[in-house]
Amino acid sequence: MDMRPEESQQTYLELLQKRLDVQAVLMLPNFPLRDGAFYLIVASQPESDNSIRRIFFQNQWIVEQWISFWQLEKSAAYGLDEKLAHIVAKAEILVDRDGYMRQMRHRLLRLTxxxxxxxxxxxxxxxxxxxxxxxxxxxxxxxxxxxxxxxxxxxxxxxxxxxxxxxxxxxxxxxxxxxxxxxxxxxxxxxxxxxxxxxxxxxxxxxxxxxxxxxxxxxxxxxxxxxxxxxxxxxxxxxxxxxxxxxxxxxxxxxxxxxxxxxxxxxxxxxxxxxxxxxxxxxxxxx
Missing domain, CATH: 1.20.120.330 (Nucleotidyltransferases  domain 2)
Structure with a gap:
């Protein structure tokens, strides 16, 4: 029996939460991919930067973009590119260890x-x-x-x-x-x-x-x-x-x-x- 999209998403998030290197997970609504979703995953490992995967998980297509919190810190100091700024502004925060991403989103979108x-x-x-x-x-x-x-x-x-x-x-x-x-x-x-x-x-x-x-x-x-x-x-x-x-x-x-x-x-x-x-x-x- 096929899982409903919300059940598939919950299972997917639970798997990510078990990973110690994952700090936050954001989902971009209205992503232009049929029967799929887009997730921005913030990790503690610098080798995660700009890694993009398209996977098929429990009958759902998922696009993952990985970024390290070191890259986010750099972006807070030197500015975001247009695509990342759009994602950070529009995405829903689904996982957020210690409230890191909510604080970081405010920093990222504020032009000092x-x-x-x-x-x-x-x-x-x-x-x-x-x-x-x-x-x-x-x-x-x-x-x-x-x-x-x-x-x-x-x-x-x-x-x-x-x-x-x-x-x-x-x-x-x-x-x-x-x-x-x-x-x-x-x-x-x-x-x-x-x-x-x-x-x-x-x-x-x-x-x-x-x-x-x-x-x-x-x-x-x-x-x-x-x-x-x-x-x-x-x-x-x-x-x-x-x-x-x-x-x-x-x-x-x-x-x-x-x-x-x-x-x-x-x-x-x-x-x-x-x-x-x-x-x-x-x-x-x-x-």
Whole structure:
């Protein structure tokens, strides 16, 4: 006799609860899998990170995604990706040893001031990177490659907008942005669906992004400015790129530094290089 779904789920959870390495189990409702369910399992073992299994248990399909609490702690410090943020926000907590996951969910979904600045700086740097790439493709006459880079630039702008509003990006990013900033949404809509020629759509987008990167810069680079203020004297480019906080934030440093020099946030100076007799470009904060 086949077990009912709720009975199968109870048996499945009981098996997980017997495992000493399982800290919490969450279930995502309305998971798009016919006759199945999705579970996020938080474990104490780091080798569990991002392990995904699709299993058939008592006539029910189950998708398991395993993650260690070390990865959750890292996400609390450096930010969640869109998919994990959606799961953490929407999933029902079924197993929770010592209330760990309920406390962690609050931490994970709260954008602290320092985390918000880091994520804003990351997406702003990606906006700059893809914008510069798009303009280079245009100069080479590669319109389709430029179009692809502009789409990526707009996605970075969209995530930047969401972070500025104190939220995490959702998987349905453009539906979210439409509610938060219709002007950014309309630019994406114009690029994707406007009846004008592709060249004309791109031409209008260049002006809009150029204005955005200029007007948003002061607030968007606060994370990098505060980092550079921790040291007296000039910074080498490689020194900034190798800084643990920059690497953890995944910031596109070269594009960001170039724009900050152009806007007089930084001054480029000459420093002694690593090799004897060589000179190297370094950067000093202004004002």
């Amino acid at each position: 001031d320092s985390l918000q600045k880091r994520l804003i700086c990351k997406e702003y740097s990606r906006l700059l990177y893809f914008f510069h790439e798009a303009k280079e493709w245009l100069q080479q006459g590669s319109t389709l490659d430029a179009y692809h880079a502009f789409v990526q630039a707009l996605h970075a702008w969209a995530r930047l907008t969401v972070y500025e509003m104190g939220e995490y990006p959702q998987p349905a990013l453009w539906s979210q942005v439409k509610q938060l900033d219709s002007s950014v949404y309309k630019l994406y809509e114009e690029l994707s669906m406007n009846a004008e020629t592709l060249e004309k759509r791109i031409e209008l987008l260049v002006l809009a992004i150029e204005f955005a990167v200029t007007s948003r810069m002061k607030e968007s680079v606060r994370f990098l400015i505060e980092l550079m203020e921790t040291k007296e004297g000039p910074w080498r480019l490689q020194e900034l790129m190798n800084h643990p906080a920059v690497q953890a934030a995944d910031i596109e440093i070269p594009s960001l530094i170039e724009k900050m020099v152009q806007r007089s946030f930084l001054q480029e100076v000459v420093c002694p290089g690593q090799d004897e007799g060589a000179l190297e470009a370094c950067f000093i904060l202004l004002g």
